Amino acid sequence: MSTDTAMVDNRKASLPPIEMGEVMSGSDMLLRCLLLEGVEYVFGYPGGAVLPIYDSLYSSHLKHILTRHEQGAIHAADGYARATGKPGVVIATSGPGATNLVTGIATAHMDSVPLVCITGNVAQHLIGTDAFQEANITGITLPITKHNYFVRNVEDLPRIVKEAFHIATTGRPGPVLIDIPKDVNNAKAPFYYPETVKLRTYNPTVKPNSLQVERMVKAIAEAKKPVILSGGGIVAAGAEKELLEFAEKTNIPVIPTFMGLAGFPGGHRLCPGMPGMHGSYAANQALLNTDLLINMGARFDDRITMGRTKEFAPNAKIIHIDIDPAEIGKNINAYIPIVGDVKNVLLAALPKVGRADSDAWVAQIQAWSAEHPYSYKPSPEGRLKPQRAIEIMYESTGGDAIVTTDVGQHQMWVAQYFKFSNQRSFISSGGLGTMGFGFPAAIGAQMAHPDKTVISVSGDGGFQMNQQELAVVANHNLPIKIVIINNQCLGMVRQWQELFYEHRYSQIDLSVSVDFVKLADAYGIKGLRASTEEEAERIWQEAMNTNGPVLVEFVVEPEENVYPMVAAGNTLDQMVLGDEK
Numbered sequence: 001m002s003t004d005t006a007m008v009d010n011r012k013a014s015l016p017p018i019e020m021g022e023v024m025s026g027s028d029m030l031l032r033c034l035l036l037e038g039v040e041y042v043f044g045y046p047g048g049a050v051l052p053i054y055d056s057l058y059s060s061h062l063k064h065i066l067t068r069h070e071q072g073a074i075h076a077a078d079g080y081a082r083a084t085g086k087p088g089v090v091i092a093t094s095g096p097g098a099t100n101l102v103t104g105i106a107t108a109h110m111d112s113v114p115l116v117c118i119t120g121n122v123a124q125h126l127i128g129t130d131a132f133q134e135a136n137i138t139g140i141t142l143p144i145t146k147h148n149y150f151v152r153n154v155e156d157l158p159r160i161v162k163e164a165f166h167i168a169t170t171g172r173p174g175p176v177l178i179d180i181p182k183d184v185n186n187a188k189a190p191f192y193y194p195e196t197v198k199l200r201t202y203n204p205t206v207k208p209n210s211l212q213v214e215r216m217v218k219a220i221a222e223a224k225k226p227v228i229l230s231g232g233g234i235v236a237a238g239a240e241k242e243l244l245e246f247a248e249k250t251n252i253p254v255i256p257t258f259m260g261l262a263g264f265p266g267g268h269r270l271c272p273g274m275p276g277m278h279g280s281y282a283a284n285q286a287l288l289n290t291d292l293l294i295n296m297g298a299r300f301d302d303r304i305t306m307g308r309t310k311e312f313a314p315n316a317k318i319i320h321i322d323i324d325p326a327e328i329g330k331n332i333n334a335y336i337p338i339v340g341d342v343k344n345v346l347l348a349a350l351p352k353v354g355r356a357d358s359d360a361w362v363a364q365i366q367a368w369s370a371e372h373p374y375s376y377k378p379s380p381e382g383r384l385k386p387q388r389a390i391e392i393m394y395e396s397t398g399g400d401a402i403v404t405t406d407v408g409q410h411q412m413w414v415a416q417y418f419k420f421s422n423q424r425s426f427i428s429s430g431g432l433g434t435m436g437f438g439f440p441a442a443i444g445a446q447m448a449h450p451d452k453t454v455i456s457v458s459g460d461g462g463f464q465m466n467q468q469e470l471a472v473v474a475n476h477n478l479p480i481k482i483v484i485i486n487n488q489c490l491g492m493v494r495q496w497q498e499l500f501y502e503h504r505y506s507q508i509d510l511s512v513s514v515d516f517v518k519l520a521d522a523y524g525i526k527g528l529r530a531s532t533e534e535e536a537e538r539i540w541q542e543a544m545n546t547n548g549p550v551l552v553e554f555v556v557e558p559e560e561n562v563y564p565m566v567a568a569g570n571t572l573d574q575m576v577l578g579d580e581k
């Protein structure tokens with residue numbers, strides 16, 4: 001029995017006893033179902049249509065985290081899910097409460113994160129009348145959920161909740177929404193919770209075809225320049241250990257995508273860093289020259305291929321492993337397609353595969369890494385460089401931390417300069433690129449792992465999108481180290497306007513913003529600020545030695561750019577390396 005399974009069983013054992021068939025309200029049924037699914041935390045914000053649920057919560061065993069905005073709630077639930085692999089749960093009321101979840105649902109959908117989103121709606125007799133706070137949230141979210149439900153009968157509610165958790169967590173994970181009208185929450189019926197789920201049209205393929213695995217083994221034996229492109233599917237499948245064993249046994253370099261960064265040790269001799277638009281020189285050169293590319297749970301998205309799929313890995317045979325058959329062949333044709341859970345594929349291949357003839361190839365990639373590492377020039381004026389701020393965080397933790405990021409330049413610098421080695425230690429919005437995600441996601445991660453170091457890294461722009469969640473940090477005394485990389489502008493937009501719009505800086509100035517240190521103090525949170533490397537090293541040490549939450553503002557060089565960079569529409573061999581040391 002796994003630790004997670006044991007925890008769920010223990011929670012079930014501690015529930016107040018009820019008999020199957022006991023009559024209860026829909027809202028009581030809902031909470032009972034959540035407890036039976038092993039849910040510990042629910043993130044949410046109350047309102048009229050979910051008042052029956054919140055009344056039931058009053059005497060429930062569930063721990064509810066009251067955020068200060070529904071978007072904060074769903075990003076926190078997302079962070080909890082990414083940090084644990086278990087589904088995050090969020091509750092919002094009808095109308096604006098439900099629509100405030102939309103960005104978070106789309107974020108989870110793009111990054112394959114298991115969420116169960118529970119929304120209230122007006123009573124069924126009011127549906128379609130434009131009633132107060134009525135919104136067709138199932139229609140709105142149909143394109144951005146793995147599945148969604150509108151509950152019409154209270155008797156169906158337990159089955160629907162069981163199915164929602166099953167769908168969210170199996171196959172390719174994703175968000176599932178359950179919309180419950182107020183009359184269904186108030187209605188009463190006998191409670192029966194199904195033990196199993198049988199869905200005729202939903203049966204994900206988790207075990208690979210053995211003949212395709214044999215073909216992969218043969219292709220590896222014949223390759224001279226193989227590489228593994230490891231994506232978020234490695235993390236979702238919990239296949240980090242198997243990937244490490246596979247790479248070391250075959251001596252094949254591993255190039256983790258942005259979403260796969262915590263799936264393989266960043267400091268390993270076989271890891272040249274991430275590929276793509278802001279990837280490493282060595283990783284991109286490896287993709288340009290490989291003769292066998294083994295894609296394990298990645299999407300071949302445009303930030304890696306740059307949209308130039310015909311010029312991507314031009315000399316390679318492509319093996320694509322994914323649990324979602326729709327991904328295989330969607331962007332790039334596969335020479336060997338393998339549908340299945342990537343962990344199962346690795347377990348099937350490990351006894352059969354041998355060491356590749358790749359010593360010279362590995363040496364070449366390591367030489368590229370030494371020739372053009374990630375680098376930057378120190379500021380002649382003594383200003384703090386953002387890259388150095390990330391290095392200071394990494395050096396103080398040795399990589400033993402959960403790091404969440406927002407979106408923008410700081411996100412790329414974390415990906416470049418923080419070498420992740422622990423499972424589920426990097427949490428960021430990849431596919432949708434959602435500003436405002438990183439800070440509330442850190443709340444969910446810290447709730448999931450109260451004894452671990454959690455660092456939230458945001459820009460001054462993204463942080464202000466959900467800065468109200470400082471109230472949650474203060475209320476629960478969460479020991480998150482909240483880092484703001486303050487360059488007083490929308491940094492990534494400024495970089496593109498500099499490089500591609502002739503320095504025509506349009507609406508990127510954030511110099512008139514809140515005093516972040518005073519803001520932290522207003523919430524009763526310790527605030528620190530640094531603008532030089534010496535100050536940064538000192539105050540970061542102070543922050544790490546402080547029990548409880550600390551907000552650290554790093555005031556950095558405002559016109560620093562993220563390099564290397566491949567401009568949109570170019571190919572990976574057209575990298576701009578930028579200023580080197």
